[in-house]
Amino acid sequence: MSTTPLDGFDRQQLIAAADLYGTPCYVYDEAKLVAAWQAFNADWQDQPHQVCYAVKANPSLAILQIFARLGAGFDIVSGGELQRVLAAGGDPAKVVFSGVGKRTDEIRLALASGIGCFNVESEPELMRISRIAVEENCVAPVSLRVNPDVDARTHPYISTGLKSNKFGVPHQDALQLYRLAARLPGVRIVGIDCHIGSQLTEIAPFVDALDRVLHLVDALQSEGIVLHHIDIGGGLGICYRDETPPDISDYLTALRTRLAGRPLKILLEPGRALVGNAGVLLTRVEYLKPGEEKSFAIVDAAMNDLMRPALYDAWHEVASLSPPGNQQRVWEIVGPVCETGDFLAHDRELALNEGDLLVIASTGAYGMSMSSNYNTRPRAAEVMLRDSGPVLVRSRETVEDLIKPEHLLTF
């Protein structure tokens, strides 16, 4: 695995991508995506397992296609994501559907597509799924998403496994709800699920959560409710700066050790750890505004393209792909959006010229997927680096695309 987020990216290929398709532009590396997939699938011996890529980290059809061809399942959180998985050739039987607000039409679509499992997050959702399945003359495979009430020790906005979070069924209510599920005509219990947060950099919270879920598995078994799978969610962190998340293999070894000897299929829902360090954002310097207090490098990417710095105060490595420029300073890297929160990086020492090409690292996850059109900024192009060179996988949006669904009033 790479040691710094930019290791293994081919400079010339990145420059070629920017020249061919313009900036701002997200670039993904196919070999890195495949390597991350393989790391999650190594050393399982005969333990049945299924890795379900969490689509919301990056729903690019090209990325879904790469994983689908490698045999991936998918963790979805909307009907829209299901349609993307199907469009990319994903196997619906390997899809798990998470999320606290599944709409009736989304549940119908998922049933009609034959998804593998609904990860149910509340009693009213369980009742709704059962009712719809009965109407549709089918039986919905379900897991309950249990909130194990462990502290993932990550950013509060991306922690999901505490009692105070909106996600999942409280641990102490889970048995009761399983008993209800066992009596409902429209559902079939197939598993149990948990997901405690994102960008976790320690193994301990995962193991704590797993122990609490296994406790429930045993309690259910003693009541005759037998599960086929245990879904341990996603959330493994990556290195953005100096974090030291566990290796994928150490993480898997810790979990497998806990699960040894149980006849349960193991499902995982990694998002960030599969794609985060396989993608970068390319941007060009528009203007340099050196100042006494702060010096600003104004670039053509902004918070609408990459929201993580503004939203979580996230740190991304920034490097120049151009020859060293004439103005060596400590720069604020900011976008053109009319918000003081529109920054991509603070206090970066770089030697810059106008027109330089910069690369913002570790942006494969929650970059493009959280982008918006704020300030009527068309969304960036997306490019896949393949052995054969850069391939455009999403055209840059046009302003025409943006205003097409709108209607002028008549006067």
Ligand SMILES: *Cc1c(COP(=O)(O)O)cnc(C)c1O
């Ligand atoms: C977001 C999410 C994931 C993926 O989280 P990562 O931190 O990207 O691995 C997995 N499962 C569920 C239910 C999620 O909401």
